[in-house]
Each structure stands twice: as C-alpha cells, then as structure tokens.
Amino acid sequence: MKSRFKKYGMLISIISCIIIIYLCTLLGVASISFLDANKILLNQLFHIDLGMENISAGAVAIIWNVRLPRIILAFITGGALALCGAAYQGIFKNPMADPYLLGVSSGAALGASIGIVLNFSGGFLGLSGTAVLAFIGSFATILIVYNISKVGRKVPVATLLLSGIAIGQTLSAIISLLMIFNQEDIAKIMFWTMGSLNGLGWVQVIAVLPYVLLGCVILLTSVRELDIMLLGEDTATQLGVDTERLKKKVLISSSIITAAVVSVTGIIGFVGLIIPHIVRMVTGPKHRVLVPFSLLFGGAFLILCDTLARTVTGQEIPVGIITAAFGGPFFVFLLRRRKKGGM
C-alpha cells in the first residue's frame, strides 16, 4: 500500500498541481468565458490558433500577464515556504519551527516599511524598491542572528532560536515606531505585512525562481542527513553527519529562499508551518518523500487560497488572511484526529 503510494503518489500529485493551476487560471473576477480562456492558453502556450479574432487584447493580458504568472508565483511561494518549513522542523527538531523563525519575516517587513515610508521609487530589474529593500532587510537579519548565535565554529540550535525571536521582536518594535511617526503609511505597511500576490507578474516569477530552484536542489541533496538529524545532533555526528555543516547548509539555503519569496509577496503565514505537518502525517518523517511532497502540497494550497483571495469578494483580500483562516482550524482538526486515532 505504502510503496504503491510512493510510486504513484508523486505522479498523481504533480498532475493534480497542473490541473489546479489550469482550473484556477480560468477563474477570476473579470468575465472571460471558459472557451475564450482555453483559446488564449492554447494560443500562448502552444501557438495553436482556434480563432483569436473575437477575443480582446485585454482578456489575453488578464489571462497571460495577470492570472497565470500570479498563480505560478503562488505555487512557487507556497511550495518554497512549505519546503523551508519542512527543513527547519527537521534541523531544529521542533514542530513549531517555520521559515520565519529566525526573523527573516521581521527583517523583510522592516526593509519594506522603510521602502514604503521613504516612498522609495527606485527599482531593480523590474522589482519594486520595496521588494529590494525587503530582501536586503531579511538577509541582513539572518546574518545578524547567525553571528550572534555562533560560538566558535558551532551554532547551538537553542541559541539560534532565541536570538531569532529576540531580533524579530526588536525589528517589530522598530516597524511599530516607523508606523507611529508615519501614520499616513500605516495602511500600506499593514497590507504589506499581511502578504499578497496582487499585482505580481512574470518579473517576480523570474526574480524568485532561481533562488527557489537553487535552494530546492541543496535541500534535496541533504534529505538523508536531515533524517539522521532527527535522532539528535550527537547521534548524527556519530553516524558521520557533519552537523554544523548541515545546519549551515540548510539554514542558509532556506533563508535565501524565504528571503526571496517574502520580499515580493509579504508575510504569508501558516503555509510553512502546517503544510509539512500535514504531509508528514501522510508520508511519514523521511525527508526524501517529505520535502518534495511539501513543495507540491504547499504550492497547491497557496494557489487555492490565493484564488479565494481574489475571487470571493469584489475586493482583494490579502492571502495571508486566507491561509491563516483555513490553515489554523484545519490543523487543529488534524491534531485532534491524530490524538484520537493514534495515527
């Protein structure tokens, strides 16, 4: 049963993700008919023309330049966050670990807030100034947290967690201070921190993709060592794992992925925390399975949440609200079932 799941599970999941991407591209506030949407997709993807003359250029732009990149970005973002969450939970041996644990999100938020307050208009390769500053902020935060925690060559996990929390809190205080002195920007900053995929396109996809791909490759080459790490650092060392190197590898690659994603989307919560848990309940703790499935499930989950965010009411809802609103209760349900059923 389990081996069959392993064999076909991945294939089924990939196909499901493609179907979700396809279906969600057809859904939206703008009234573009099912048929027209398909014609546009076929034309853009495979250059098959089934009569484009009745379709307005606006509709083409909505499907191809608004919806599709946004959905793909949602997939990348959700997948990346879930992937990093899985890696963090493994390396910290802590079920509460998520990609924002080390203050990445606070750093990004501070960078973004500064960008918003200064009305920073400059950009870089099509990215907004806010995103660039957010990236710098999150990256600087990781470096600070890492260097605070370092004792010689070693980085004790407990110190790392605590300094992550401490720095995160400090940065949040600075953000609050910025908002107090720039009250006209409060709404903008608040909106940014809630996380949204609104208005993002191919530029962002291309900007984020290399980091995410590189990070994925690095994490996927560490799966066996991540498994062993769950037995504790001492045991892992005795089984030939260079734990300090592994920690560094995972922390740095996850942080880069998270920083890249957060700086364009804002802080989308819960995906990185709950998706790995849900996947672990199905696949077990082995990272060779857990990591790729987290990527797919996280991606699919965020696409669905984002589709709700943009279609459920006339007004766009920050997707972070949707993920939290669905993710929290669903997770509680799973925990209760696990407790009862002894999964």
Added chain:
Amino acid sequence: MQRLMPKIMLKFEDVVAAYGERNVLQGFSATICQGEFVGLIGPNGTGKSTLLKCLSGLLPLKSGEIVLEAKNNRDYSQRERAQMVAVVPQSFDIDYDFTVEDIVLMGRNPYLSYKVKESQNDYDIVTEAMRMTKTLSFKKRYYKNLSGGEKQRVIIARAIAQDTDIVFLDEPTSALDIHHQIEVMELIRDLNLKKSVTVVAVLHDINLASRYCNRLILMKDGQVVTDGTPKDVITEDNLKKVYEMKMFVQENKLFGKPEIIPLRVIKETEDYRSLRIHVICGGNKASQILEELDALGHQVTAGVVNQGSDDWTICDVLGIPMVEESPFTSISEEKQQENLAMMADCDFILISDLPFGHGNINNLLGLENLRGEIYYHQNCSNNDFTEGKLTRCLEQIRAKKMLTEIDDHQEFLEIVKNRSLIEKESRSI
C-alpha cells in the same frame, strides 16, 4: 615479531577534557588493541561518557591526544570516523515514525554520498545486521513502539550495519531487565568473537563486566585506577577505594570470574553507642545479622565457627574477631575455652539460628556464668540433633540467669538498637 604484536586500535594519551572550567578527564591513558573486549567501570561522574564524547569528536581535548588507528582522532572527518567507530548509546527514544529498517539503514550513512541512493549491497548488510540481532522479524514496525530490549537490539544492529572496527557502548544494559541484559551482552560478545570487532563498553554492572569483558579499566576522577584482567581489577581493595563502600568479592563458581556483592554505604553508627556483642554461629544463617551489627558500629565477635562456612567468610571479610575451628571437626576443649573467654566482657550474647549437634553443642557450655544477657533463637530447637543435650544446656543456663527467646534475628537487632540508642536529649547536653 611484528606479526605477533596485536594491532593497536585506539590509544588515549594523557587525555584531559573539560566542560567549562571543570576538568572531567584528568590525564586518562589507555591502549586498546584489536579484538579486545574492554569494560570501563567506575562510579558516576568519573568521565566514562565524556571519554566517548571525546572519541566521537563532540568534545575537544584540553590536552593529550587520542590516536585512532595510527592517526590523530582530530584529523578525521565525522564521516571517516563513523566508518571506524560505531556508538551504541544508553537508551534512545525518538518521536518520529521511523521503522526499524530505516534506523538500521542510517548506519550506512558514512559510506553513502548525497548523490547516491542506498544500493542492494547496503540493504544486504542491513538485513544481515538485523538477522544477527533478531530484529529482522519486525523490521517494518515503528521503532518508537518497540520495547526497551528490542530498541537496544535495533541500535546494536545499526552499529553492526555501520561495519566498523571498533564499537563503543555506553551503558548498553542499564535500562534493561535481566533477560535482555544478558541477551545484549551475548550479542556484543558474539560481535567481538565472530566478527573480531574491538569492543569498548561503559558498564555499571560490575558482575556483567567481569563476566563478559576480557579486560577491565577501573576509573575514578577521570583517571585510570587499575587496568587489567577482571581478576586483577575486581578486588575488595580496588573497589573500596573507588566506590567508597564495603563490597564482598568472591569467585563465581559457574564462570570462574570474580563477582561482587555490595554490602552497604550508609552508616548508622552515629546514633548508636557501641556494645560488645558475641554471636554464636558457624552455619550459614548468621551472615546478615553479623553484617548489620558490625555496620551499627558494635564490637562484634563470633565463635566457634568452622572455617569455610558462610558465617566464617563474612567474619573474615568484615574483620570480625572470631574463634575458628577446622572444617568438619568437633569443637575442641581448647577452642571452647577460647570462645568463653571472648564472651567474658560481652553485653549481649546471641545464640543465632544454628543447627546443634554433638560437634558444636559445647558452644553453650558455661554460658550461665557470664555477665552478658543471653538471647536464644527459637529455631535452634527445631534443628536439634543432640539427643537432648541442647535442652539440658538451656535448662542449665535458665537455672542461673535469664534466657530471652527470640523468633528471628531482626528481633534481636531491634532490641540491640533500642538498648544502644543514644537519646537525642542526652546528646544535646
């Protein structure tokens, strides 16, 4: 000649290691050769587990060095070291749903690069390791649901799968019942004999260590106290020095190895005034009362005891003065007089639970003239082979003085305790 020299696997040279300022290992030195089964024994906190941490590269040395197969331990990567030394920890729990096979397969990690998946060869080694440890039948079960003994066997299977020259075990039996303790020790001995793996085991159970190891290293305060065969190491003197308690060492007749019987640690002497007590014994039932009276700080004597009897042995170990007689001989007139003289200044005389026959009944002659109080264990009357002599002796004593009958030795101990207790009030004056 080179050929005959055993290969040196592991060499500790003056190793000093510390947690912060506190030196735990203070100049530990030992050389361990191929095929040895070495037991590390010693009280808690003497640095046995620290030694393991140093060897695993988890704790840097302050000074000295560890040489692992002709190369400084420092110069190995974790991976290389894990190909040479496998570690079996005390006991080991995980919350995650790893199967037994998953755990054992982790033993192959030192040989696998991140690029490759486990090969058929790896799976063969893992299966063989599980077969050796009898864990193959439940390889698909979750490790976390296993019993303590099963878990320990799985961890040993993992160490076997690691395919190393040296296996280091840190108290592998401390969490197990007797059945599983022996099972685990036998497994390790098999590994040592059949696969000629060099074994170093930290053990708390001295008797297990004595039985299975061919060499013991007794440690205290981060140093070696003695190093040698079990017979050399397990002596009363060595153990008393290290464990600060009285122990009794005898040869285990079944295994021909020394065996210890721990006696006691807590001394009650402070609360009791010392009395002169003589115990008439010589069989095998008075050992406990002799030991307890001695532990309370009384001046105990015994007699007349046959050499080689259990009572004689305990007197010998505890240094209780006694009148001795050769084994299986009747008590001579001379010894009887000696015994009587020994009892002359006694406060208490205990006729302990002892079978009386013609050979030893004269123990009781002349007691009626002594000043001490006499206590008589009633059970003696049930083991009376004197054809009436015992009864006559007792009557003779009763005619002149009080003879208190007791049901067991514990009762006598309570009486002695009550009588010798130093009142708190009087002490405080």
